[in-house]
Amino acid sequence: MSLQNNGRVALLFVLPAFLFYLTFLIVPYALAFGVSFVKWRGVTLNMEYTGLGNFAKMIGDPFFWKSLYNTVFFTVLTGIIVPCMALYFAVAVTRKLVAGARFFRITFFFPNLISQVAIAVLWWFALNPEFGILSNFLRLFGFTDLPSWLGEPGWARAAIVAVKVWAAVGFYMVLYVSAIEGIPEDYYDACKIDGAGEWQSFRHVTLPLLSEMMKVTGVFLLLNGFGTFDVVRIMTDGGPDRATETLATYIYENAFELGKFGYATTIAMTLFLITFSLAMLSLWIQRRDSVEY
Amino acid sequence: MRSKIVLVLLLVLYGCSFFLRGEDPKLDLGDNVMEGVFFQGGYGMQWVHDTAAEFERAHPEITAYVWGNPRAWDQTRPRFLSGNPPDVFWGIHNINFWVNLHDGLVANLDSLMEAPAYGQEGVKFRDTFFDGTLEEGQFEGHQYFLPITYAISGIWYNKGMFDEHGWTEPETWDEFLALCETIKQTGGGVAPLTHQGKYPSYFGMIWRGLVYKLGGEQLMCDMDSLVPGAWSRPEILEACRLSRQLYERDYVLPGTSSFSHTEAQMIWIQGKAAMIPCGTWLASEMKNALPEDFDMRLMSVPGFRDGKGGIGAMEASAGPAFWIPVEAANPLAGMEYLRILLSRKMAANFLSTVGSVQPIKGSTEGVNVPPATQSALDRIAAAGGETFAFQFSGWYLELENEYRNALGALLNDDITPERFAARMEAMAERLRQDPDTIRFSRSPRGDGVAAL
Incomplete structure (x- = not known):
């Protein structure tokens, strides 16, 4: 042929x-790209071309900037905390630093079997200041003047981060575990012969050889962080006073609550461009140096 | 071989799709069908089906196909887009009635209003409504929307608890503060007040009451009409300070700011707080959680002897609910369904099955009105019929969103009353400058019921 x-x-x-x-x-x-240049309510086919009007409006919209700031806040915090914790747990269970490693592997992965919506509802109940498990647990130790976890801006943001971390750590731990298990045992044996301890093995063997996986998970976390929606929508509805509003929840508000599909699509396109550029940047950085063993 | 099996399985699945595609129940009902889609919430669906049965008795040739969903608007929106809407509609979440009207989706109901009332000789449909309740569904003098209930709002209290402690309904704000102090001191750990903090618009029932009682009808109309400076008048700042005072004196149950509506209402029913702001839908919304002997009463938001609004005036609203889509296949049948639904007979049925009053004259006669609902009606009678209803929430959704957020922040002590006013003024200004915002205006009628 x-x-x-x-x-x-x-x-x-x-x-x-x-x-x-x-x-x-x-x-x-x-x-969608086309819709971002029109005014459209989403219930009739009447569309009015506005050129860059929606983009100009977005730039002057303080709620857009607040949502963007919050989205970056959640992405950066989860992007730092999740890999650190996941890596710690992954090393602990693969290097048998804890007893019952298999149990922890399954337990930590468990949240991934539940939908994000169920997780949010679960935590919403747990964080209820009156009958929630957290407040009642703290009361056992004599704490009485407890905050309204989801009702105060600072605590609400912290709660969203905590729940996102709780829900994600298991998944990333499994990814790191598979990567660590792929590292030939000879390297660790060589370390031992050279007199290296567990920390030095981690620093000089595990960490460098995990760099590929860490970059991949970095992209995942980035996309996940910028798409934060369900947990916020259920736990705080973007409140209090937009303290937890993300771009995704703000898009929802504009499209489905205010009926501004054109404007919502403009923000959605902006979000797409941000995540696409960041993902491309990460992949480009990733391509520059890869480790082979 | 394996690939052939997969191929055969795929073909079988494809074949199945022809038989298992899901049925449209409307198709089996013949050609002469009236379809109604309704919000399914605290009122349940019984009244919708009862009306459908009455409709079919009156018009045996037409089948009434009615169904409900909590997200009726979201589910029906694609049908509006494709020009195939139902014949009568009621949705509440995410819906902007006035923009729908502006977009040409809503049919004019003037002819329906002139029709004879169902089951009443010599009375026009228009004349069966409580005075002043139709205006909320009118635009430029034409009727487009009809109300579902006459919702009365204020502060609910646990009557059993009040009787047990000898607490009495306060009339003025000072008496209210004194009552809160007494409850705090002698209530055995019961908080004077809780509210649905996750949705600050519920506390708005207290805040709006304060604003009306301090500033009167003129201020309410100016706020609704987006008159420059209306949202930062001294009465607004005072209402904010008085609202904050409840927190500063520890009269509000700790943790309230994060309670959803059902959580807060449940906590109130459990007796952890003595009072809660809400409307007359509270009993039906919580009917599954209410103990049989639970006795609740509505009080007016306490007022001021020197205030511009009546001291006992009640917030009562018959806001837009039902409408007929312009592109409905059978709009006349849809209107006929509404004529029957809002008849004295069906309104009485609504009251007896749901427990809420519809704004239809005579519908409470001969019906066993629940004591909670009766207390709300009594409060209006005691106020000499003086009621008020702010309109900005329905007219300007962006303003409502900012109001909720700013009110929540104010109650949380995150912003000052001055900042609250500044934020509301800024949003009002943004809407005034926005060419896409449909502007409304209203002026005081002088007799306590504002005309739109």
């Missing part, structure tokens, strides 16, 4: 997937 024929056959194989991709991804995104 000639090279040209090979190309045609390949095209034939790619075509169904491409058509699927075109219909359900590229076309909707292109349409």
Whole structure:
């Protein structure tokens, strides 16, 4: 078969997937891109072209900036805390630093089997200042003047971060565990022969060889952080006073509560551009140095 | 071989899709169908089905197909987009009635208003409504929306607890503060007040009461009409200070700021707080949690002897609810369903099954009105019929959102009353400058019931 024929056959194989991709991804995104330049209420087909009007409005909208700030806040905090904790647990269970490592592996992964909505509802109950488990637990130790966890801006933000971390750590731990288990045992043996302790093995063997996985998880965390919606929507509804409002919840408010689909799509496109650029940047950094063993 | 099995399985699945695609129940009902879609919430759906049965008795040739969902608007929106809406509609979440009207989705109901009332000789449909309740659904003198209930709001109290301790309803704000102090001192750990802190608009029932009683009808109308400076008048600042005072004196149950509506209401029913702001839907919303012997009464937000609004005036609203989509397949049948739904007979049925009053004259006669609802009606009678209803929440959703957020922040002591006023003024200004915002205005009628 000639090279040209090979190309045609390949095209034939790619075509169904491409058509699927075109219909359900590229076309909707292109349409959304178009909607970001119009005023549209979403209940009639009446659209009014506004040029860059929606973007200008967005730049002058203080709630957009507050939502963006909060989104970055949640992304950065979870992006730092989750990998640190996940790595700590992964090393602890793979290097058998704790008894019952298998039990912890399953337990930590458990939140991933529950939907984000269920997790948010669960924590919403747990954080109720009157009958929630957290307040009642603290009262056992004599704490009486307890805050309204989800009702005060600082605590509400901390609660969102805590729940996101709780829900995510297990997943990233499993990723790190699989990566650590892929590191040849010889390296650790060599370390031992050289007289290195557990910390030095971690620093000079585990950590460098995990760098690939850490970059991948970094992209995951970035996308996850910028998409923060369900936990906030259920636990605080963006409040109090927009202290936990994220771009995703603000998009929802504009589209479905205020009926401003055009403006909401403008923010959604901006969010898409931010996450896309950051993801590309991460992948580019990742490509520059890879470790082989 | 394996790939062939997979292929056959896929083909079988594809074949199944023709038979298992889900049925549209409306298709089986024939051609002459009236479809109604309703918000399914605290009022349940019995009254909708009862009306459908009455409709079919009156018009045996038409089938009434009615259904409900808590997210009725979100679920029906694609049908509006494709030009296939139901014949009569009521949705509450995420809906902006006035923008829908502006977008040409809502049918004019003037002809329905002139029709004879269902089951009443010689009375026009329009004349069966409580005075002043139709205006909330009008725009430029035309009727577009009809109300579902005559919702009366104020502060509910646990009557059993009040009787046990000998506490009495306060009339003035000073008496209210004294009562709160007594409850705090002698209530055995019961907090004087809780509210639905996650949704600060519930506390707004107290705040709006204070504003009306301090500033009167003129201020209310100016706030609704976005008159420059209305949202930062001294009465607004005073209402904010008085609201904060409840927190500063520890009259509000700790943790309240994060309670959802059902949590706060449950906590109140459990007797951890003596009072809670809410509307007359409270009993039906909490009916599954209410102990049989639980006795609740509504009081007016306490007022001021030198205030511009009546000391016992009640917040009562018959806000927009039902409407007929312009593109409905059978709009006349939809209107007929509304004529029957809001008849004296069905309004009485609504009161006896749901426990809430519809704004239909005579619908409370001969019906066993629940004591809680009766207490609300009694409060209006005691105030000489003086009621008030702010409109900004329904007219300007952005203003309502900012109001909720700023009120929550004020109660949390995150912002000062001055900052609250400044934020509300800034949002009002933003709406005044926004060419897309539909502007409304209202002026005082002078007899306590504001005309739109």
